[in-house]
Amino acid sequence: MSTPDDLFGPDNLPYGLFTTADDPGHRRVGVRYGARVLDAGAAAAAHGSPHAELLRQPSLNPLMAAGRHVWQAVRGALRSWLTDEAHREATERHLIPLDEVTLHLPFEVADYVDFYASEHHATNVGRIFRPDGDALTPNWKHLPIGYHGRAGTVVVSGTPVVRPQGQRKPPSEPLPLFGPSQRLDIEAEVGFVVGTPSAQGTAVGLPDFRDHVFGVTLLNDWSARDLQAWEYVPLGPFLGKSFATSVSPWITPLEALDAARVAPPSRDFPLLPYLDDSADGIAPGGLDLRITVRLNGHTIAEPPFSAMYWTAAQQLAHMTVNGASLRTGDLYGSGTVSGPEHSQRGCLLELTWGGREPLVLPDGKRAFLEDGDEVSLSAWAPGPGDTRIGLGDVTGRVAPPR
Structure with a gap:
């Protein structure tokens, strides 16, 4: 069997979680193949797979916890079921058109960590906020800077993002004000999902990265820049970040990105x-990874992930070097992905230089996000031969404050 959509062909096979209209209470593990979704549990049962029970669970966490050898075995079987003519009839009946399913958050998020790994992003932000000082802090090139976020507000693509409220202090005001954020922003990131846990007190070294990380997902870490600016000294991000983090409904296995x-x-x-x-x-x-950021359908940036100073393996090593344990479902974000060119900046803070240089779009100017704005991230990577590997889109629309 072939697929007309080469971004989600047999070299990709990302995992997700779906329901159908006739059985909305039954969440199932799905594998995207072109413009269809394979019911992985039903297909595994039909083919007599020893991993059928793992693929019948209402979450990806059991499969993720099973470890790398199982991930490889399941991926190999899925590829065979979808491409071997001998399996065509048994597999075809479990393929469902993508537009007939509802996609859900594909895993239960345990902990969430966000990093700050792009030198271009960190330099731009430093120049915006510290124009007379050093753009990078003294520690930046010696360790991957990160902070712990809020796992409970990680949401799947398509979930509305309610404009957050909190304290903000404009330079012209003597005291802080309370109200909706006036400087709502996005951060185009790549997320890494942990499968295999680790023991507390044991560091995970660079060579062990692939034994612990299950896959990759696009991530938008929404940011209220005005709330963040007032609260972040001296302890860092809090309410300006914790209200919403959007992820794609699809997790691409690390193995699918070997050619990238x-x-x-x-x-x-x-x-x-x-x-x-x-x-x-x-x-x-x-x-x-080649990322595209769209605002209300208009491309505003194309950040290159290859330019990131710190790698995901280094981030994982640093995150655990003090003995902090990993849990199945841990999610960590790369931090904003930005490149050296203006068109490669992964957030509005950089693109508009702190709001002083608004973007001019067909539907009006934007310094920061307005209610009703929709932001979408998409990405692809080189695959084997001349193929491309697509990462699932992540989209969110700004809703008014409540």
Whole structure:
């Protein structure tokens, strides 16, 4: 069987969670194949797979917790069921048109961590907020900076994002005001989903990255810049970030991105051993992902993930080097993806230079997001041969404050 949609062909096979109109209470593991979704549990049962029970669960967490050997076995079986002519009849009956399913958050989020890994983004933000000082903080090129977010507000693509309220202090006011954010923004990111847990007190080293990370998803970490600016000194992001983080309904297995692996940018300082990915035997940790950011259907940026200074493997190593444990369903974001060009900036804060240079779009100017605005992220990566691997879109529309 072939698929007309090469972004989601047999070299991709991302996982999701879906229901159908005739059985809305029954969440099922699905695998996207072109413009259809394979009911993975039903197909596994039809083919007598020993992993059928894992694929019949109402969440991806059991499969994710099963470990890398199971992930590889299941992926190999799925590819065979979908491409081997001998399996065509038994598989075809479990393929459902994509427009006939409802997609859900594909896994139960355990913990959420967000990083700050783009040198271009961090430099731009530093110049905006500290025009007379150093753009990067002294620690930035020695460790991946991150913060703990709120797992309970991670939502699936399509979920409305209610404009947050909180304290903000305009420079012209002597005291803070309370009300809806006036500087609502997006952050185009890539999320990494942990499958295999680790024991508390045990660090996860760079070579163990692929044994623990199940897959990749697009992520939009919505940000209220005015709330954030008032609250973040001295302890960092809180209400300005915790109200919503949107993720794609599809998780692309790491194995599907093998052809997209690239070396990260050269480092300016020698790294401490636990972060040093220049050693023999450590595969390149960068990924050539091409992201597109659209606002109300208009392309406003195309950030390249290959430009990220810190890799996902380094982020995982740093996140656990103090002995912090991993849990199945942990999610960590790359931080805003930005490149060196203006058209490659992954948030409105950079694109409009703090709101001073609004974007001119066919439907009006934008410094920051207005109620009713819809933001969509999409991405693809090089696959085997001349193929492309698509990451599932993540979309959110801004709703008025409540």
